[in-house]
Amino acid sequence: MSTKIDMTPMVDLAFLLLTFFMLTTTFAKPNVMQLTMPVKDKNLKDDEQTKIKASQAMTVILAPDNKVFYFFGLNEPNDKSVSVPEIKVTDFSANGIRKVLLERQRQQPEPIILIEPYSVDGKDAKYKNMVDILDEMNITNQKKYALIDIPKKDVELIKKQNLL
Amino acid sequence: MPKVKPHRTSPSLDMTPMVDLAFLLVTFFMLTTQFRPDEAVVVDPPSSTSDLRAPESDILTLTIDSKKRVFFGYDKAPILQEALKAVGAKYGVTFTPAQSKQFSLLPNFGVPITQLGSYLDKDTEQRKALNPTLAGIPYDSLNNQMMDWVIEARKANAKLFQKPTFLVIKGDGDADVKTVQTVIKDLQEKDINRFNLLTSLEMKPSYIEK
Numbered sequence: 400m401s402t403k404i405d406m407t408p409m410v411d412l413a414f415l416l417l418t419f420f421m422l423t424t425t426f427a428k429p430n431v432m433q434l435t436m437p438v439k440d441k442n443l444k445d446d447e448q449t450k451i452k453a454s455q456a457m458t459v460i461l462a463p464d465n466k467v468f469y470f471f472g473l474n475e476p477n478d479k480s481v482s483v484p485e486i487k488v489t490d491f492s493a494n495g496i497r498k499v500l501l502e503r504q505r506q507q508p509e510p511i512i513l514i515e516p517y518s519v520d521g522k523d524a525k526y527k528n529m530v531d532i533l534d535e536m537n538i539t540n541q542k543k544y545a546l547i548d549i550p551k552k553d554v555e556l557i558k559k560q561n562l563l
Numbered sequence: 564m565p566k567v568k569p570h571r572t573s574p575s576l577d578m579t580p581m582v583d584l585a586f587l588l589v590t591f592f593m594l595t596t597q598f599r600p601d602e603a604v605v606v607d608p609p610s611s612t613s614d615l616r617a618p619e620s621d622i623l624t625l626t627i628d629s630k631k632r633v634f635f636g637y638d639k640a641p642i643l644q645e646a647l648k649a650v651g652a653k654y655g656v657t658f659t660p661a662q663s664k665q666f667s668l669l670p671n672f673g674v675p676i677t678q679l680g681s682y683l684d685k686d687t688e689q690r691k692a693l694n695p696t697l698a699g700i701p702y703d704s705l706n707n708q709m710m711d712w713v714i715e716a717r718k719a720n721a722k723l724f725q726k727p728t729f730l731v732i733k734g735d736g737d738a739d740v741k742t743v744q745t746v747i748k749d750l751q752e753k754d755i756n757r758f759n760l761l762t763s764l765e766m767k768p769s770y771i772e773k
Contacts, residue, residue, distance in 0.1 A: 406578045413585035420592030431731060431759035432613035436751055461740065516740035523739035526627070527609040530736075530762055534611040538767065548744065 461524035632699025636671030645719035
């Protein structure tokens with residue numbers, strides 16, 4: 400009589416367990432994106448803050464429905480000598496905002512980009528859009544950008560140009 | 564002339580090495596595996612091309628879901644107990660040792676401090692059923708319990724372990740930016756200017772027109 404035992408069920412079991420643990424294990428730690436905000440100086444008055452030159456400025460507005468509005472220069476509705484900027488619309492695809500940013504970088508090597516998430520009247524930009532735009536900043540290697548609240552004058556400009 | 568019959572052997576082969584290997588791998592995976600903790604809220608973080616990794620420990624997580632709720636989490640039990648004592652003292656709420664123990668085991672929570680006691684008295688299943696209806700931690704300017712938790716946890720970590728805390732904001736992709744910005748602004752008010760956004764990994768575009 401042979402002393403061999405059929406090991407097939409044991410192998411089955413072993414590989415079943417192996418598959419289970421391989422699929423449930425999470426080796427990968429989540430990735431993080433570092434965000435360093437400027438230190439808020441409470442003693443600094445509004446008129447003492449550094450002014451951005453119109454030639455450097457670019458504003459990116461994160462609009463609802465994954466749209467991106469942008470314009471170059473400054474929006475100064477109270478200053479008649481500054482022409483009203485024209486808002487353009489694009490999106491987050493590879494040929495969207497990334498192309499615009501790279502093009503801008505070629506014309507103006509030191510752009511300052513203001514990122515303004517739109518949130519008025521219950522219409523909000525998504526958090527995903529914020530991460531996406533910060534990601535674009537990393538991809539296109541921008542040096543100076545700031546995440547700020549959308550000012551009233553920009554909301555009015557959007558309304559005036561019937562974009563929302 | 565009769566054909567020469569080939570000598571037939573049984574096709575069974577020795578499976579022992581294979582079994583050895585399989586069980587070795589099973590053991591390895593069993594020992595290295597870490598089960599996902601039962602979190603109060605599940606969020607789907609957006610993706611980014613950042614390949615920075617979060618550290619092993621001392622992670623303070625502020626989870627923001629799509630319903631504008633904020634949840635607080637810390638990965639070390641003693642810190643949570645210390646913070647519970649401090650925040651409880653501030654709002655005049657005391658906790659029993661059993662509640663404190665239960666609290667230190669939670670991966671994250673989103674209850675105002677006044678309701679925390681009754682939340683901790685419930686068992687795991689009841690808590691799980693309760694989680695979708697939770698209000699989240701209050702974070703408005705009049706009643707900012709979220710910042711109290713953050714500050715006390717950081718203080719406790721500096722005191723007990725002499726280590727800096729790694730602050731992570733874990734937002735759902737569908738969360739609105741306003742909530743995230745409010746949280747960031749609150750942190751900035753308290754001079755916490757460096758934090759991290761948790762994202763899932765996305766491939767970098769291989770080609771960028773220059």
